[in-house]
Amino acid sequence: MIRESCPYCGKMTDMTLKKGVWVSGTCIECGKDLTKINVPELTDAEIDLKAPPEVILP
Protein backbone atom coordinates (compact mmCIF):
# COMPACT_ATOMS: atom_id res chain seq x y z
CA MET A 1 0.00 0.00 0.00
CA ILE A 2 1.57 3.26 -1.10
CA ARG A 3 0.07 6.57 -0.05
CA GLU A 4 1.03 10.22 -0.29
CA SER A 5 -0.07 13.43 1.35
CA CYS A 6 -2.43 15.74 -0.53
CA PRO A 7 -1.23 19.38 -0.61
CA TYR A 8 -4.84 20.60 -0.85
CA CYS A 9 -6.33 18.97 2.26
CA GLY A 10 -3.27 17.55 4.05
CA LYS A 11 -4.77 14.05 4.27
CA MET A 12 -3.18 10.84 2.96
CA THR A 13 -4.45 9.35 -0.28
CA ASP A 14 -3.65 6.28 -2.37
CA MET A 15 -1.21 6.41 -5.27
CA THR A 16 -1.70 4.58 -8.57
CA LEU A 17 0.65 2.20 -10.35
CA LYS A 18 1.13 3.21 -14.00
CA LYS A 19 3.71 1.61 -16.28
CA GLY A 20 5.66 0.34 -13.32
CA VAL A 21 5.82 3.68 -11.51
CA TRP A 22 3.64 4.81 -8.60
CA VAL A 23 2.07 8.16 -9.49
CA SER A 24 -0.40 10.63 -8.04
CA GLY A 25 -4.11 10.33 -8.73
CA THR A 26 -7.24 11.96 -7.36
CA CYS A 27 -7.34 12.61 -3.64
CA ILE A 28 -9.91 10.32 -2.06
CA GLU A 29 -10.51 12.85 0.72
CA CYS A 30 -11.04 16.14 -1.09
CA GLY A 31 -11.43 15.00 -4.70
CA LYS A 32 -8.65 17.21 -6.10
CA ASP A 33 -6.76 15.89 -9.13
CA LEU A 34 -3.14 15.77 -7.96
CA THR A 35 -1.90 15.15 -11.51
CA LYS A 36 -2.85 18.72 -12.38
CA ILE A 37 -0.30 20.25 -10.01
CA ASN A 38 2.00 22.29 -12.24
CA VAL A 39 5.56 22.48 -10.95
CA PRO A 40 8.95 22.31 -12.69
CA GLU A 41 10.19 18.82 -13.50
CA LEU A 42 13.61 17.83 -12.23
CA THR A 43 15.61 16.41 -15.11
CA ASP A 44 19.09 14.95 -15.15
CA ALA A 45 21.76 17.15 -16.70
CA GLU A 46 22.51 15.99 -20.21
CA ILE A 47 26.08 14.94 -20.79
CA ASP A 48 27.56 15.63 -24.20
CA LEU A 49 29.27 12.40 -25.26
CA LYS A 50 30.54 13.83 -28.53
CA ALA A 51 34.20 14.82 -28.72
CA PRO A 52 34.76 18.61 -28.71
CA PRO A 53 35.89 20.16 -32.04
CA GLU A 54 39.50 20.61 -30.94
CA VAL A 55 39.91 16.88 -30.34
CA ILE A 56 41.23 15.09 -33.40
CA LEU A 57 40.00 11.53 -33.44
CA PRO A 58 41.96 8.81 -35.28
Place this chain on the structure above:
Amino acid sequence: MSSQFTFSFPGGAVKQVVTSITLVNATAKTQDTTVPSNKKWVLLSVKAVNADNVNRVITLTIYKEAAKTNVIKVLDSASIVAGTAMQYPSNQSDRAKQTNATKPAEILTDGNTLTAHWASGGASAGGTDADGLVLEYLEVYK
Protein backbone atom coordinates in the same frame (compact mmCIF):
# COMPACT_ATOMS: atom_id res chain seq x y z
CA MET B 1 35.88 -32.18 13.00
CA SER B 2 36.59 -28.67 11.74
CA SER B 3 34.14 -25.88 12.46
CA GLN B 4 32.39 -24.15 9.61
CA PHE B 5 31.17 -20.59 9.29
CA THR B 6 28.14 -20.18 7.07
CA PHE B 7 26.65 -16.92 5.92
CA SER B 8 23.27 -17.33 4.24
CA PHE B 9 21.24 -14.75 2.37
CA PRO B 10 17.45 -14.71 2.30
CA GLY B 11 15.76 -15.57 -0.96
CA GLY B 12 12.69 -13.93 -2.37
CA ALA B 13 12.04 -11.41 -5.11
CA VAL B 14 14.27 -8.41 -5.77
CA LYS B 15 12.09 -5.32 -5.84
CA GLN B 16 12.92 -1.82 -7.05
CA VAL B 17 9.81 0.29 -6.41
CA VAL B 18 9.78 3.66 -8.15
CA THR B 19 7.47 6.45 -7.00
CA SER B 20 6.93 9.87 -8.55
CA ILE B 21 7.21 12.69 -6.01
CA THR B 22 5.75 16.18 -6.44
CA LEU B 23 6.77 18.95 -4.06
CA VAL B 24 4.66 22.09 -3.75
CA ASN B 25 5.76 25.60 -2.74
CA ALA B 26 6.17 25.92 1.04
CA THR B 27 4.35 22.62 1.67
CA ALA B 28 5.57 19.50 3.45
CA LYS B 29 5.18 16.13 1.77
CA THR B 30 4.77 12.63 3.19
CA GLN B 31 4.84 9.34 1.35
CA ASP B 32 4.05 6.03 3.08
CA THR B 33 4.90 2.53 1.94
CA THR B 34 3.43 -0.35 3.98
CA VAL B 35 4.69 -3.91 3.91
CA PRO B 36 1.86 -6.18 2.68
CA SER B 37 0.44 -8.93 4.88
CA ASN B 38 2.39 -12.19 5.02
CA LYS B 39 5.52 -10.53 3.65
CA LYS B 40 8.86 -9.53 5.06
CA TRP B 41 11.17 -7.05 3.42
CA VAL B 42 14.92 -6.90 3.62
CA LEU B 43 15.46 -3.20 2.91
CA LEU B 44 18.59 -2.65 0.85
CA SER B 45 18.46 1.05 -0.03
CA VAL B 46 16.30 4.16 -0.28
CA LYS B 47 16.73 7.10 -2.63
CA ALA B 48 14.66 10.22 -1.89
CA VAL B 49 15.04 13.20 -4.21
CA ASN B 50 14.58 16.85 -3.33
CA ALA B 51 13.08 18.00 -6.62
CA ASP B 52 12.52 21.53 -5.33
CA ASN B 53 14.74 24.59 -5.87
CA VAL B 54 15.32 25.10 -2.13
CA ASN B 55 16.92 22.82 0.45
CA ARG B 56 14.54 20.49 2.25
CA VAL B 57 14.98 18.24 5.25
CA ILE B 58 14.17 14.66 4.27
CA THR B 59 13.43 12.11 7.01
CA LEU B 60 13.07 8.35 6.63
CA THR B 61 11.14 6.66 9.45
CA ILE B 62 9.93 3.13 10.11
CA TYR B 63 6.63 2.74 11.97
CA LYS B 64 5.28 -0.48 13.41
CA GLU B 65 1.89 -0.22 11.68
CA ALA B 66 0.03 1.51 8.82
CA ALA B 67 -1.63 3.86 11.33
CA LYS B 68 1.88 5.04 12.28
CA THR B 69 1.21 4.91 16.01
CA ASN B 70 4.57 3.53 17.09
CA VAL B 71 7.93 4.64 15.78
CA ILE B 72 10.36 1.75 15.35
CA LYS B 73 13.28 3.93 14.33
CA VAL B 74 14.41 6.89 12.27
CA LEU B 75 16.66 5.64 9.50
CA ASP B 76 18.02 9.03 8.50
CA SER B 77 17.24 12.75 8.52
CA ALA B 78 19.24 15.47 6.81
CA SER B 79 18.96 18.73 4.92
CA ILE B 80 19.19 17.83 1.25
CA VAL B 81 20.40 20.35 -1.32
CA ALA B 82 17.92 21.36 -4.02
CA GLY B 83 17.97 18.99 -6.97
CA THR B 84 19.95 16.29 -5.18
CA ALA B 85 19.04 13.05 -3.48
CA MET B 86 19.33 11.46 -0.07
CA GLN B 87 20.57 7.92 -0.38
CA TYR B 88 20.23 5.47 2.51
CA PRO B 89 22.34 3.99 3.88
CA SER B 90 25.11 6.56 3.62
CA ASN B 91 27.96 7.71 5.77
CA GLN B 92 28.57 10.75 3.57
CA SER B 93 27.73 14.14 5.07
CA ASP B 94 25.72 15.09 1.97
CA ARG B 95 24.02 11.66 1.71
CA ALA B 96 24.40 11.93 -2.07
CA LYS B 97 25.74 8.41 -2.44
CA GLN B 98 24.79 5.09 -0.92
CA THR B 99 27.78 3.98 1.08
CA ASN B 100 28.26 1.97 4.20
CA ALA B 101 25.84 -0.72 3.04
CA THR B 102 24.49 -2.41 6.14
CA LYS B 103 24.90 -6.15 6.52
CA PRO B 104 22.47 -7.42 7.59
CA ALA B 105 20.09 -4.86 6.11
CA GLU B 106 16.98 -3.51 7.80
CA ILE B 107 14.27 -6.13 8.11
CA LEU B 108 10.64 -5.05 7.95
CA THR B 109 7.64 -7.26 8.70
CA ASP B 110 4.06 -7.09 7.51
CA GLY B 111 2.28 -3.91 8.56
CA ASN B 112 5.49 -1.93 9.04
CA THR B 113 5.37 1.41 7.27
CA LEU B 114 8.36 3.17 5.78
CA THR B 115 7.68 6.91 5.66
CA ALA B 116 9.58 9.44 3.60
CA HIS B 117 8.92 13.01 4.71
CA TRP B 118 10.00 16.21 2.96
CA ALA B 119 9.75 19.16 5.33
CA SER B 120 8.66 22.49 3.92
CA GLY B 121 11.62 24.46 2.62
CA GLY B 122 9.83 27.79 2.62
CA ALA B 123 8.89 29.73 -0.49
CA SER B 124 9.96 27.84 -3.59
CA ALA B 125 9.05 26.88 -7.15
CA GLY B 126 8.19 23.33 -6.13
CA GLY B 127 9.22 20.45 -8.33
CA THR B 128 8.45 16.94 -9.48
CA ASP B 129 10.64 13.93 -10.19
CA ALA B 130 9.43 10.75 -11.86
CA ASP B 131 11.80 8.65 -9.75
CA GLY B 132 11.67 10.86 -6.67
CA LEU B 133 11.52 7.91 -4.29
CA VAL B 134 13.06 4.51 -5.01
CA LEU B 135 12.97 1.61 -2.57
CA GLU B 136 15.18 -1.41 -3.13
CA TYR B 137 14.43 -4.55 -1.13
CA LEU B 138 14.12 -8.31 -1.08
CA GLU B 139 10.53 -9.45 -0.58
CA VAL B 140 10.16 -12.79 1.13
CA TYR B 141 7.10 -14.62 2.37
CA LYS B 142 6.52 -14.72 6.09
